[in-house]
Amino acid sequence: MWQILRHNPGAFYWSLGLHVLFALLLFVGIRFERSVTEAGGQARAVQATIVSDRALEQMVAGLIDEPIELITETPAEEPTEAQPDPTPGVDESEEQTRRAAEAIRLETERLAEAEAEAERLAAEQARLEAERQAAEEARLEAERLAAEQARLEAERLAAEQARLEAERLAAEQARLEAERQAAAEAARLAEQRRREAERRAAEQARLEAERQAAEQARLEAERRAAEQARLEAERRAAEQARLEAERLAAEQARLEAERQAAAEAARLAELRRLEAERQAAEQARLEAERQAAEQARLEAERQAAEQARLEAERQAEAERQRRLEAEAELLAAMEEERLAAELARAQQEQAARERAAEQRARHGADEAQRTLESDPRSELEAEQISYLTERYVPAIRDRVRQVWVQPMAVDRNRTTVVSIQLLPGGTVVPDSVRVVRSSGNTAFDQSVVAAIYRASPFQVPTGQLFERYFRDFDFTFKP
Amino acid sequence: MIRSSRRSPILLSILLPLLLLGAGSAQARLNIEVTGGVEAAQPIAVIPFGVSEGLIPGEDVAAIISADLARTGRFKPLPTRDMLTMPSSHDEVDLRDWRLLGMNNLVIGRVETEGTGYRVSFTLYDVFRGDQLVGSSLVSTRLALRNTAHRIADILYEKLTGQRGVAATRIAYVTASGQDESQILTLRVADADGYNAQTILSSGEPIMSPAWSVDGRRIAYVSLENKRAAIYIQELASGRRELVASYPGINGSPAFSPDGQRLAMTLSKDGNPEIYVLNLLSRELTRLTDHFAIDTEPAWSPDGRSIIFTSDRGGSPQIYRMAASGGPAVRISMQGDYNARASYAPDGRSITLVTRVGGRFRIALIDPERGTMRLLSNGSLDESPSFAPNGSMVIYATAHGGRGVLAVSSIDGGGNQRLSQDAEEVREPTWSPFMN
Structure with a gap:
């Protein structure tokens, strides 16, 4: 554009002017249109003026071919424009031209008159027209302004209404939309919840099914495992039994001999050891x-x-x-x-004597106890026994009780007394356990003896205390 | 003597009664008292019995003995696979082996041919003391080898426990097989371990309530073979039988008196189930109860002086006791809302019965003097308890795998063991008296 301005400023200014003109036309565009509409009214006003002049009426009738539109043109131009127009019309032939020239001369004279008259009328008409136009223009302007204002007002109102309507509609629509959306949302949520519930139910059912299947599988697996284990155990047991039987059949004699030899050697060693210990303790x-x-x-x-x-x-x-x-x-x-x-x-006397004798015999211990208590030596012994009782006896008793498995349903009043011999160190001397008083129940007696051997060795003191109390002592077992 | 006990060992240990041996000497002898060892089955090894060259006995005698001892609940036989050696003669025995295995007792034996049968010799050792407690032999026919094994088990059991064994006794029970029209019921007698069953009666109609006579030679039972209940007494050896009660209505629950001369039973001939006693010699029938409620399932006390029975006179089935001559009845079952089918222990000190606990029918033991009750079985449909003649066990029927089987419970807590190998439904077991 800058180049256009530089090379051809005239064109630019023309362009600018045209733009301004168009802008102006745009601004008064409505008036332009109106003026077209009003043009009809103006033409009628011209006719009213012409009626009053007979000559003009004739002239106008002669010029009927001239377009009425020319009147709407600028009045000053009307004659100049009207003149060239008939010229082409009379060129039809030379004859006509000649006759026409005669006619034109006559006509020219007449026209000169008419022209003056027309000029005067035109001037008059122009002046009236100008006045009328001015008034008309003012009125139009007012009307235009009013119309414009009304239009603007109407437009504003319409716009306002439209806006309000639009807003209302929009609001309504928004509300509806919101409602619709809310409903949709609610429906969607309900749907979602339903789906979720369904999904959960399905999931739960699936999980339950899976769990049951797993459980069943587990049970099945366990059952199979148990079955297999059982079969395996049976097979192994059978195999073991067979092997054992074979082994026993084949090697029992040899093993027995070996074992006996080994056992004999061990026994001899034990005996030697016992003998040595026994000799060591012999003096005491x-x-x-x-x-x-x-x-x-x-x-x-x-x-x-x-x-x-x-x-x-x-x-x-x-x-x-x-x-x-x-x-x-x-x-x-x-x-x-x-x-x-x-x-x-x-007889009574004799019975009493016998009872007394029996009691003496039976309660020898008690008497001895009494003797012991009165004996000064017994004080030392009582101390020793008190010490033993606290230090060693509970441990020995607990040890025996732990390993004692007594038979069931033995009469509560049964008692077995056994005597045992210990080696220094507390080991039970083999075959030294003797049932001093049997309970009368073989199984009970046996359980007692077995318990003593199982409990061996005992924790016992050494030296004098061992020799004095633990070399040889008794157990009393009660169910 | 130094005393001790579980209750206050230290306190009692401080008390020091001393046994003095010499009159003038102050020499004291220590005596430690031990009480309350663990009560459990005693370990015993029953070695597979040796056999003479070429002999194949029909039965594994040692296995039968082991099973018999184990069933008492008081012994725990060593499994054969754990045996290091298998001696069958005295020379082969080294008791130290068995001490190491913790056995209290060892049993060895041999089966040898004698005539057309066997001679079965056996020895029982005290492992820790090295004594031979029993050494004996029994002669057996080929067929009676099982019974011989049971008798050996009883000898061993009695030697060790001081109580007579019941391995060689028998049991009677009813079996049912088939359905509806084709149902077959049989009355059978078998060894106490459930083997060697023999059918003594077969019928298409129900057989109920078998009861042994005191000598073990006859069985009384209820049979509906003629479409109505009737009580018969059948001799086992000959199969001969006798109809003793066939009154209108119920003829049920026969029970021999301890003297064998009377038979208690339930009859409804006078309109309502009542207890009657039939004198088997005079055929005189005496009615003992007279109550509008049901009185049934009579059982004699071992001294024959009283009869216990089931009655719902108090609203629920309970056990009542009355004199054997009739008269007022006293309720003796005090716990639970269902107690039935009671019978006395041979010593008369306890009663076994069926009780309902938590909707389950279980076997229980009651002490009628103290009113205490102890449950013996752990099933849900346990029925028909019956004491072994030594009172150490109770046999009963229980549901297992959807059918009735026999089970034995050790009174002293040795647990419950199932017996039956019959394929049929088994019910109403009753234990025989000692067979002499």
Whole structure:
């Protein structure tokens, strides 16, 4: 554009002017259109003016071919334009031209007159026209302005209404849209929830099915595994039994011999060890054994003497009784009542004596206990025993109880007493466990003996205390 | 003597009664008292019995003995596979082997041909003391080898426990097979381990309530073979039988009195089930109960002085006791809303019955003096409990795998074991008395 301005400024200014003109035309565009419309009205006004002049009327009738539109042109141009127009019309032929030239001369004269008249009328008409146009223009302008204003107002109102309508519609639409969307959203949510519920139900069903399937599979697997394990165990057991049987059949003699030899060797070794230990303890033990033997001898002697005495007494008593009976028989007739009473008394006395003797024998221990308590030496022993009791006895008792498996349903009143011998260190001397007092129930006695051997070795003291109390002692077992 | 006990060992240990051996000596002998070992089955090894050259006995004697001992609940036989050696004669025995295995007892034996049968010798060892507790031999026919094994088991059991064994006793029970029209019911007698079953009666109609006579030679039962209940007494050896009750209505639950001369039963001939006693010698029938409620399932006390029975006179089935001559009845089952089918232990101190606990029918033991109850079985449809003649076990029927099977419960807690190998439904077992 800048180049256009530089090379041809005239064109630019023309262009600018045209633009401005067009802008102006655009601004007053409506008036342009209106003026076209009003042109009809103007033409009628011209006709009204012409009617008043007869000459003009003729002239106009002659010029009927001239377009009416020319009147709308600028009045100054009307004649100049009207003149060239007929010229082509008279060129039809030379004859016509000549006649026409005569006619034109006449006509020219007439026209000169008419022209002056027309000029005057035209001037008049122009002046009227200008006035009318001005008035008309002012009116039009006012009307235009009013119309424009009305139009603008109407437009504004229409626009406003349209805007409001649009807004209302928009709002309505928005509301509807919102409602629709809300409904859609609700429907969607409901749908979603339904789907979700369905999905969950399906999922749960699937999971349940899977779980059941898994459970079944697991059970099946377990069952198979158990079955397989059982079969395997059976197979193994059968195999083992077969192998065992074969092995036993083939090698039992050899193994037995070997085992016996080994066992014999072990036994000999054990015996040697025991012997060595026994010899090591011999010095102390000899004394104990001597005392024990002495005690046993004394006890045996005492018991024998006691028994002999009791027997003698019993025999004497029997003899006496026989004698009394004989006497009673002899004296029955005379002193039956008296003798019977005496006999009864004698028997009661004897029974009392026997009971006393029994009690003496049975409660020897108690008496000895009493003796012991009064003996100054016993105080030391009581201390020792108290110490043992707290230090060693509970452990030994618990150890035995732990390994003692007693038979079921044994009478609660049964008691088994066993004596045992220990080596220093607490090992039970083999085959030393003796049932001193049987419970009368073989299985119970056996369980007791087995428990002692199972519990071996015991935790025992060493030295004097061992020799004194644990070399040889008793257990009492109660269910 | 140094005392101790589980309850207060330390306190009692401080008490020091001393046994003095010498009169003048202060020498004290230690005595440690032990109480309350674990009660459990005792370990025993029953070695497979040796056989003489070329002999193949029909039965595994040692296995039968082991099973018999195990069933008592008091012994735990060593499995054969755990045996290091299998001695069958005294010379081969080294007791130290068995000590190492923790066995209290060892049983060895041999089966040898004698005549047309066998001689079965056996020895029982005390493993820790090295003693031979029993050494003996029995002569057996070929067919009676199982029974011989049971008798050996009983000898061993009695030697060790002091109680008579029941391996050689028998059981009677009813089996059912087939359905509806084709149903076959049989009354059978078998060894106490369930083997060696023999059918003594077969019928298309129900057979119920078998009851042993005191001598074990006869069985009383209820049969509906003539389309109505009737009580018969059948002799086992000959199969001969006798109709003893066929009154209108119920003829049920026969029970021999301990003296064998009377038969208690339930009859409804007077309109309502009541307890009657039939004198088998005079054929005199005595009615013992008179109550509008049902009175049934009579059982005698071992001394024959009283009869216990089931009655719903209190609204629910419970056990009542009355004198054997009739008279007022006293309720003796105090727990539960269902107690039935009661029978006395041989010592008369306890009663076994069926009780309902939590909707399940289980076998229980009650002490009628103290009113206590102890459950023995763990099934849901357990029925017909019956004491072994030594009172150490109870046999009953239980549902297993959808059918009735026999089971044995050890009274002293040795557990429950199923017996039956019959394919049929098995019910109403009853244990025989000792067979002499």
